[in-house]
Amino acid sequence: MTRVGRAVAHVDAGAIERNCARLRCELRDGVQLCAVVKADGYGHGAFPSAAAALAGGASWLAVASVQEALAVVDERLPARVLVLGPLRGGEVKEAVLLGLDIVVSEPELIAELSALAGELARTARVHVKLDTGMGRMGVRDPAHATRIVTAAATAPGVELAGVMTHFATADERGDAFFEEQLRRFTDWVRTVKQQHPHVVAHAANSAATLRDPAAHFDMVRCGIAVYGMDPFGEDPLARGLQPALTLSSYVAAVKLCRAGESTGYGRRFTAAADTYLGLLPIGYGDGWRRALSNNAEVLVGGARRPLVGTVSMDSVVADLGPDPAALALRETPAILIGAQDGERITAEELARRLNTINYEITCGLTARVTRVHHDEDEVLAVGEEDEYDDGMFLV
Numbered sequence: 001m002t003r004v005g006r007a008v009a010h011v012d013a014g015a016i017e018r019n020c021a022r023l024r025c026e027l028r029d030g031v032q033l034c035a036v037v038k039a040d041g042y043g044h045g046a047f048p049s050a051a052a053a054l055a056g057g058a059s060w061l062a063v064a065s066v067q068e069a070l071a072v073v074d075e076r077l078p079a080r081v082l083v084l085g086p087l088r089g090g091e092v093k094e095a096v097l098l099g100l101d102i103v104v105s106e107p108e109l110i111a112e113l114s115a116l117a118g119e120l121a122r123t124a125r126v127h128v129k130l131d132t133g134m135g136r137m138g139v140r141d142p143a144h145a146t147r148i149v150t151a152a153a154t155a156p157g158v159e160l161a162g163v164m165t166h167f168a169t170a171d172e173r174g175d176a177f178f179e180e181q182l183r184r185f186t187d188w189v190r191t192v193k194q195q196h197p198h199v200v201a202h203a204a205n206s207a208a209t210l211r212d213p214a215a216h217f218d219m220v221r222c223g224i225a226v227y228g229m230d231p232f233g234e235d236p237l238a239r240g241l242q243p244a245l246t247l248s249s250y251v252a253a254v255k256l257c258r259a260g261e262s263t264g265y266g267r268r269f270t271a272a273a274d275t276y277l278g279l280l281p282i283g284y285g286d287g288w289r290r291a292l293s294n295n296a297e298v299l300v301g302g303a304r305r306p307l308v309g310t311v312s313m314d315s316v317v318a319d320l321g322p323d324p325a326a327l328a329l330r331e332t333p334a335i336l337i338g339a340q341d342g343e344r345i346t347a348e349e350l351a352r353r354l355n356t357i358n359y360e361i362t363c364g365l366t367a368r369v370t371r372v373h374h375d376e377d378e379v380l381a382v383g384e385e386d387e388y389d390d391g392m393f394l395v
């Protein structure tokens, strides 16, 4: 039985489902939604996120590796699974056995796949990637990419399933390089489709999907927006996206801190006047980064409270103010990401404080944070287990 209590990430499956339905509204008829569930669903849990995304209208899933694919290859998840990252050694064979779609950037892999497909009596489904400017995976030269397309289309046991690219600057508004990449891909896809009209062309991440319908092609690959975070780092609610993750802990103890007394390692907070301090059992061991020391707020008792002093591995301290009513806040929830009584703290706010992006906030939550999956008020699962004991204290 899983024990929960000190730090919990509540994941709302309904929010993921609605975000996918919201994204689908952007798409022309026939354009498919691929939900990206790499990095354990951006920290939300890959399997439940995938299930919710499919319920919301996604028909493909994408992961970074064969190992990650194992979490979502399941008869309860009727979807094609695309592995976005490179494969090494035995992973190629495993991918073919599992029926995964894989990305190809070199012609030698087509021959290897054809041989494996024959040996295993399977079909190897491939997506040829054109590097239009991201400068990571993919082939730079469109003519060379076309030769790989032809090889994939003619090799026995190999199916040319897709052609793709990836944008470097879709989240930077007004950046002309996005238009340049889009033009390069559009030109190439036009020639490929003359020979292979049914190939699935795809390019857009969340930012490109929301920014330009011309980038949608036959499928979009959305990650961050699926989880209700904003690809442009702004307020997700303004774009009709609903954050799916709430990070909570609780006030484990409250005590009076006299003027001049300090809290935490290095004495980086000293009370200017008498105040009540609340101890929250969450720290950098949970992914609540140390750079948030004296640099974040939490929601306790329906109000924003500053976190004071250094973030420890296992705990942080909130300043609950001078009113002795603070003593009654013991055992009440502390919301570190999410909403309470109309106040909100977003992953985007934390990203700004840390000079990073919202992606890193939820991906950075460690395994010590129990994931609790909800749909509305119903608890679907706690952690990896299906069982849930009503007697447990969920914060």
Ligand SMILES: *Cc1c(COP(=O)(O)O)cnc(C)c1O
Binding pocket: 036, 038, 084, 166, 204, 205, 206, 207, 221, 222, 223, 224, 225, 231
């Ligand atoms: C991660 C990833 C995506 C999803 O990007 P978001 O910005 O989270 O929507 C799409 N395509 C590729 C190739 C990726 O690696």
